[in-house]
Amino acid sequence: MKRVLKNQTGQPVYAVVVSYLRALIVGGELNPGDMLPSENSLVSKFEASRETVRKGLKQLDIEGYIYSQQGKGYFVSQPKHDNFLFQFDENLENANVNFKKIQICNPDSEVKAALKLAQKKKVIEIVKTISIGAVIVAYDLKYLPYDKGQPLIEAELQYAVFPQIAAAKTAPFAFSTKMEITAESANQELATTLKCEVGTALLVVKRYLSDKDCEIIGYGKQYMLPPFKELEGYSGYLNG
């Protein structure tokens, strides 16, 4: 293959390789399952070293466009349009956090199950509401296993966000979270708290925090009042 592109723009050579191949894929000239040109032919085309070409191919791999099979070649991936990335802000930006209470209590059956607690163990409950201006948009509950004699540092827990609370117990990278999203009708208590009518459909986000041994270290539940608080996610390619 003859070289087809010059590096006029000051872009690194590997970035030119990326742009060239990504354009073929996004443009539909190369489709899922198709084989890409071999490393060696790209080396000729771009008059670059093999490692440079590989750097570009690695980038496309990271971005999800291609994958490689040793001994065979590089292939265009099946696009994953079912994977969505969400950013869940426990406290919305420009929202006020209204701390309600913090206490040590006996968990109800839901919380006990979520935290996988032994029979008699108590939990720390942290309750707050989130509001925008005068409108209450969410009601937030968090539960942590309570170790006997452990001091209860209200000041630290009041405004802390869930991952911070967990990070206090383990290293910042040593835990993961599972989230469940569902819908519930507001009962009397929720309706009073959120100042909505009984029966209003609420968006519910449950979070389970686990440490690296997969022990559950926290359970949280947030009731969100549409349309004031909803969730947004994104899926897609079109990078670069």
Next chain:
Amino acid sequence: MKRVLKNQTGQPVYAVVVSYLRALIVGGELNPGDMLPSENSLVSKFEASRETVRKGLKQLDIEGYIYSQQGKGYFVSQPKHDNFLFQFDENLENANVNFKKIQICNPDSEVKAALKLAQKKKVIEIVKTISIGAVIVAYDLKYLPYDKGQPLIEAELQYAVFPQIAAAKTAPFAFSTKMEITAESANQELATTLKCEVGTALLVVKRYLSDKDCEIIGYGKQYMLPPFKELEGYSGYLNG
């Protein structure tokens, strides 16, 4: 620095570098904001070439543990525990898709707004329900702009999933999706369709498909009946 680890396992050298540094981060010896050893000191420690060390550092970058700043060094990232990855299966596995109807119609104001349509333009509406055994768990609506004279290929659209429909109009990688999640109470029509009571809280997923010019090429809305259909997402590290 002296070399600390031998490659006894047959692992590539760069993978040893990754394991070594990741253990420091997950173990809490290196914390967000901390500077990592320089490339050259890792070269000495592992008796590897600079490119090999860089390959390992690149891997940790991809995994979200570290980032680099030219002229300064590598640093431990702030963990992002707010980012969740969801897989939204339009049709659940082991579920039955019950095709309801497909028609060309005038959009109501919601659909017109979602598709950003000109005044008189018509849309294709595709309606189906999803059930598990005898239980209807979701009601699915999709809307596509209708171009005059365009043939309506029912057979192709009946069981197609949204990304497939979109891919027919553009290249497989040339579009992206935005998703909104909210909750709604079942009205009379939804209650009848989903065989639930009026007022039941439903989970609602809206999807907006856009091509690479950011033109909206499809709008979908799915009403999901908890607890039969909900959503699950994951956030976390602990890789490797």
Next chain:
DNA sequence: AAGTGGTCTAGACCACTGA
């Protein structure tokens, strides 16, 4: 055996940062 990708090296030059 020929072609593919996977790992690794020893060196080069550059751009950027901070003392």
Next chain:
DNA sequence: CAGTGGTCTAGACCACTTG
């Protein structure tokens, strides 16, 4: 200025796949 990371090379050896 010395030290950092960013790009790039020309070659080597290996493991894997296919004819």
